Amino acid sequence: MLDLTKIRADFPILHQQVHGKPLVYLDNAATTQKPRAVIDALVRYYERDNSNVHRGLHALSMRATDAYEGARARVAKFINAADPAEVIFTRGTTESINVVAHSYAARLKPGDVILTTEIEHHSNMVPWQQAAKASGATIRYVPFLGANVEDGLDLAQLDALLTPEVKVFAFTHISNTTGTINPATAFCAKARARGIVTVIDAAQSIGHETIDVQAIGCDFLAFSGHKMCAPTGIGALYGRRALLDTLAPDETGGGMVVTVDYTGARWKPAPERFEAGTPNIADAIGLGAACDYLDTIGRPAIAHHDAALAQLAREKLSVLPGIRILGPRNGEPRGGLVSFAFADIHAHDIVTFADEDGVALRGGHHCNQPLMRKLGLTSTTRASFYLYNTEQEVDALVASMRRTLKFFGVT
Amino acid sequence: MLDLTKIRADFPILHQQVHGKPLVYLDNAATTQKPRAVIDALVRYYERDNSNVHRGLHALSMRATDAYEGARARVAKFINAADPAEVIFTRGTTESINVVAHSYAARLKPGDVILTTEIEHHSNMVPWQQAAKASGATIRYVPFLGANVEDGLDLAQLDALLTPEVKVFAFTHISNTTGTINPATAFCAKARARGIVTVIDAAQSIGHETIDVQAIGCDFLAFSGHKMCAPTGIGALYGRRALLDTLAPDETGGGMVVTVDYTGARWKPAPERFEAGTPNIADAIGLGAACDYLDTIGRPAIAHHDAALAQLAREKLSVLPGIRILGPRNGEPRGGLVSFAFADIHAHDIVTFADEDGVALRGGHHCNQPLMRKLGLTSTTRASFYLYNTEQEVDALVASMRRTLKFFGVT
Amino acid sequence: MSADLTELYQQVILDHNKRPRNRGKLPTANRVAHGDNPTCGDQCSVYLRLETVLGQPDRIAEISFDGSGCAISQASASLMTTQVKGKTAPEVQALYKSFHEIVTTGNAPEEISDLAAFAGVHAFPARIKCATLGWHAAIEALKSDPLVTPTTTETHHD
Amino acid sequence: MSADLTELYQQVILDHNKRPRNRGKLPTANRVAHGDNPTCGDQCSVYLRLETVLGQPDRIAEISFDGSGCAISQASASLMTTQVKGKTAPEVQALYKSFHEIVTTGNAPEEISDLAAFAGVHAFPARIKCATLGWHAAIEALKSDPLVTPTTTETHHD
Numbered sequence A, B: 001m002l003d004l005t006k007i008r009a010d011f012p013i014l015h016q017q018v019h020g021k022p023l024v025y026l027d028n029a030a031t032t033q034k035p036r037a038v039i040d041a042l043v044r045y046y047e048r049d050n051s052n053v054h055r056g057l058h059a060l061s062m063r064a065t066d067a068y069e070g071a072r073a074r075v076a077k078f079i080n081a082a083d084p085a086e087v088i089f090t091r092g093t094t095e096s097i098n099v100v101a102h103s104y105a106a107r108l109k110p111g112d113v114i115l116t117t118e119i120e121h122h123s124n125m126v127p128w129q130q131a132a133k134a135s136g137a138t139i140r141y142v143p144f145l146g147a148n149v150e151d152g153l154d155l156a157q158l159d160a161l162l163t164p165e166v167k168v169f170a171f172t173h174i175s176n177t178t179g180t181i182n183p184a185t186a187f188c189a190k191a192r193a194r195g196i197v198t199v200i201d202a203a204q205s206i207g208h209e210t211i212d213v214q215a216i217g218c219d220f221l222a223f224s225g226h227k228m229c230a231p232t233g234i235g236a237l238y239g240r241r242a243l244l245d246t247l248a249p250d251e252t253g254g255g256m257v258v259t260v261d262y263t264g265a266r267w268k269p270a271p272e273r274f275e276a277g278t279p280n281i282a283d284a285i286g287l288g289a290a291c292d293y294l295d296t297i298g299r300p301a302i303a304h305h306d307a308a309l310a311q312l313a314r315e316k317l318s319v320l321p322g323i324r325i326l327g328p329r330n331g332e333p334r335g336g337l338v339s340f341a342f343a344d345i346h347a348h349d350i351v352t353f354a355d356e357d358g359v360a361l362r363g364g365h366h367c368n369q370p371l372m373r374k375l376g377l378t379s380t381t382r383a384s385f386y387l388y389n390t391e392q393e394v395d396a397l398v399a400s401m402r403r404t405l406k407f408f409g410v411t
Numbered sequence C, D: 001m002s003a004d005l006t007e008l009y010q011q012v013i014l015d016h017n018k019r020p021r022n023r024g025k026l027p028t029a030n031r032v033a034h035g036d037n038p039t040c041g042d043q044c045s046v047y048l049r050l051e052t053v054l055g056q057p058d059r060i061a062e063i064s065f066d067g068s069g070c071a072i073s074q075a076s077a078s079l080m081t082t083q084v085k086g087k088t089a090p091e092v093q094a095l096y097k098s099f100h101e102i103v104t105t106g107n108a109p110e111e112i113s114d115l116a117a118f119a120g121v122h123a124f125p126a127r128i129k130c131a132t133l134g135w136h137a138a139i140e141a142l143k144s145d146p147l148v149t150p151t152t153t154e155t156h157h158d
C-alpha cells in the first residue's frame, strides 16, 4: 500500500487549482509529474557541479563526469542491465527507437522482414516503416483480436508470422492506447529461439513495473525519463553489449570518436559511440534521481496501485450510457490507464469539459492513427494513473463524465 | 561595461571554493554556468506547468504548449529568424549539424563536393565525412594560414575551392581551439552567389555576440544552449523556411506526422517535422530564459567583455617562457578564449596544477585532432572567458601558469 | 459550468452539432478538398458544385461536408456551409477573414452576426483549429482543380 | 602545493618524465602496439623484441616506447619499460595487475616498491588512464602477431 499523503506531498505541482477546482492529473501516460527530489537534483547540479563531462580534468568536470556516469550505472541497475555500458542516454523513447531502426536500416536487405504489431505508437511504427523503405525490407504487423482489442494480439498469428525472414521484432510492452500488456518475456523467448533481434518499447511500463532486461531477454529496450518522474529531454536505449558494438552510430561528432583525421574517423565502443556531442548531463542525473525515488517507494507497489486505479475506473465508467472501452475487460490485467469513447460526444469535448472540473485527460488518436482507423474511431478519451493518484480522483473522473453526458443530453 | 558584482551574484555556482581556493571558472568554451533566472525557469515549469505539449487540451498542457512555443519564438527573436517555424529544437550543436548532414546525405551525388575547413570541431567535420561517404560526394577543406593559425583561413584558396561542384559549405563561426573568427557574412555572400547552401557552427559565438541570421545570410545555423547560460540537453537548428520544408526528417515518430497508416506516413511542415517524440520541453523553456538573461545584460557588452579578457590573457601569457599561443596575434580580433602550449609541459599537467589553484581550464585536443596534428601538437591548454569572469581571474590564471612552470623547472 | 464554457458551447453550436446542415457527399460536386487536424485526428471533407460563368468559376451553387470531429469542428463546418452557399471565392475568403477574427479575438462585427456564435472559441486557443477546419477545407476546395486531390489544412499559425 | 599533488608528481616521476628510459623506435622489434587515449590525445607506441624458446614466445629481450603525453603517462611508460624487460607475458600481466591496484587504490605491496611512485594517481581518478596507457600498449604488443597492427588501448572501465 502506498502512503498517498506522503507521496502527494513530494509533488509540488499537484497542489494547485485549475478553474477553481483541485487539479486531478490523469494524463500520466503522456507525461508524469516530478517529485521534489528530482527537481532538487537538477538545482544541485547547476548550483554546484555544472561542467562539461569526459574531457575535463578540473574539479567541476570530474564531479560532473562522476555524476553523469553514476546516473548511467543507476539506470543500468534500475533495469538490471549486465553492464552500465549497455545504457545509452537519448532524448527519449522516440530517439532510442530511431537509433536502433537507423542502424538496422543500414544492414537489412530486400527479402528481410521487420515484424511489429498493429497496436504500436507512431514512434515504434514510423521509424520501422522508414527502415523498411531505406533497406528494401518488408514490414509486417501482428494483428489484434476482438473488436475493442479485448484479447490483445493474435498469438496464433504471431507464431505464423515469426518466419525465418524476420530479422527484427519490435513491439510495445504496454499499449498507451488500450492498456494491453504484451507478454514480453514470452515474445522474446520465441524470437530468440529463431535468432530474431527484439526491440521493446517500454515507454508505458518503465515507470510502473519492475523491468529486468536480463529476465525479459530482450536485445533492445527503449524508454523515456519523462514518463517515470524524470525531467523532459532524457531517456535511454538499453542494448545488449554484444550487439551494440556491432552497430553503426546514428549521430557522429565530438566525444564518440577514438581518432579523427581529414579523411575519416574511428568510433569508440558503447556507450560513447552512440552519444555524439555534449550529452544532456543534468537531466541524466535527474533520471538517476528518479530511479532512486521510484525504488524507494517500490515498483511492485506502484504497479499494483496504478493498475488497481485503472481497474476501478474501468469498472465505474463501464456503466455510463453509450460508452465503448478499449483493451482488457473488467477485472482482466491491464496497464494503469483506461481509454474510451462515447457514441455521440467527441473526445475533445469531453476533455474540455473535464478540464473545467480540474480533471486533466487526454483526447485524440494517442499517436496511433492506424489502430483508431481499424477500430472505426477517430479518437478516444484516456485517463492514465500514477503513484500519486487516488480513488477519490477516479470518482472525480466519473462525476465529470456524468456532467458532460448530461450537458449533451445523453442519458 | 558589465556590472560584474551584480552579474556574479546571479550565478550560484561561482561562489564556491575548490581545493580551498575560490573557483576561477575558465572553461566556458566547454560549457557555461547558469544564472539563477534559468534555474528558476526550470523549477517553475516543473512545479506549476509540467505537461506534454501539442496534443493536449487541458490547462496544464495548454500552459506547457504556450511556454514551449513561446521559447521557440524567443529563440527566433534572439537570432532574428524571420519565422519561429525556422527554429528546430535539438540536443545541441552536434545534433543540429547531424540533422542537416543526414538530410543532405540523402540528396548529394557522386561528383558533388562538401566544403568545410581545417579548423572545424569534430562535430562539424565527422558528420560531413559520413554524409560524403553515404552519398558518394567528396569532402574538401579550406586550409589555414600561418603556423599557429595566426592568419585564419586562406581566403584566396576559399575562392578557388568554391567551384560549381560545391553544394554545401559548412564552417565554424568562431574556432573553439584557436579563437579565430571567420567572416561569416562574407563567406555566406560568396556561397549564396554560387547557389551553395551554408551551414554555420555557431557553438562558440551564440553566447557571446549578437547573431542575426538574416544579416549573416546563412541557410542553417547550429548552436547549443549549454554554451549560452541555458541548461544542458537543448540547442537549436535554424534553417531557412524554404529549405526546411524540402528536407527529409532525420528522426520519425509521434508528433511529426500528419497521417500514418500501416504502409507509411506524411510529415508535418517545419518545425514539427524535425521534432519527433516528446521534446525537451523544460530545457527549451530554460533556453528562452537564457535568451532573456543575455539580452538584459546586452550582447554587445558581453562580446566586448569576453574578447577583452581573452586579449588581456593572451598578452600576459605571451611573455611566459616556451609558450606557443594559437590563433590571432596580440591585439587582433579573437573570440573570448586563448589556447596555448608549452614545449616541455603537457596540457594535462598544466590543467591538474591549475585545478589545485582553483582555476578550471581545459587541456586536450578540443575535439580537433586533425588540426592539432597539422600544428604538430597533441594538445593545448585553453582558457575561455564569459560575462562573469574578471581581470583578477586572468591574473590568477597567469600566476598559476608561473607556479607550474617553476615546479617543472622551466624559467 | 463556467461562463467561458457556456460561451463556447452556445445553443446554436450544439444545435448544428446535433443536426448538421448539408452533411454527406454531394453527388454533383465538381470540387472537393479534405482537411485533417493531426493534433486530434479530426477530419473534414468539403464538396462543392461551383458554377461557371463564361468559362470562369463563379458562385458556390451547392455545398456539403462530411467527416468527424468535436462539436466545435462539426458545428462550424455545418454553419459554414449555410454561410458560403451562393458566394464567390473572394467573398468566401472575406468571410473567412472575419470568422478568423471572431475566433481569435472574440470580437464579432455586427454585420456577420450568424458566425458570432463562435466568439467563445477565443478563450480556448487550442480549439481554434477545430473551428477553422471546415473553412480551410472549403477554401482548399475552391482553389482546387476540377480534378479531385487530397489536401491538408494543417497550418501552423492560426 | 597540496599533499595530493606532491604525491602525484613524485621525484621519480618527474625524473622519468624529464629523462625517459628506452625512448624511441626499436629497430630490432618483432612486436609493436599503439595506444591512444582519446580523452586527451595522448599516444604511446611500444616496441618489443620477444625472444622465442622452442618456437614459443618467451621473454622480452628488448623494449622501447615512443609517443607524447603528460608527465604521468610518459613517466609511467618509461618506468614500465625498465620493469618488464626480461619478463614473460604472464609475468607482465601479473605486474600490471599490481600496478593497476596501486593506481586505483593507492596501496602498494612491499615487493614492488619501484612502481609505488604511482600510488598518488589514485587521488586523481581522471589520470588513471594516463598512468596505464603505456602498460596497455605493452600488453597489446605482447598479444600481437609478429605482424605490425595498430590498436587502441581505450577501455572504459579502468
Ligand SMILES: Cc1ncc(COP(=O)(O)O)c(C=O)c1O
Binding pocket: A254, A276, A277, A278, A279, B029, B030, B092, B093, B094, B095, B121, B123, B124, B172, B174, B175, B176, B201, B203, B204, B224, B226, B367
Ligand atoms: C565549435 C564547436 N562546434 C561544436 C561543438 C559541439 O557542441 P555540443 O557538444 O554542445 O553538441 C562545440 C563544443 O563542444 C564547439 O566548440
Ligand SMILES: Cc1ncc(COP(=O)(O)O)c(C=O)c1O
Binding pocket: A029, A030, A092, A093, A094, A095, A121, A123, A124, A172, A174, A175, A176, A201, A203, A204, A224, A226, A367, B254, B276, B277, B278, B279
Ligand atoms: C507506447 C509509447 N511509445 C512511445 C512513446 C513516445 O515517447 P516519447 O514521446 O517520450 O519519445 C510513447 C509516449 O508518447 C508511448 O506511450
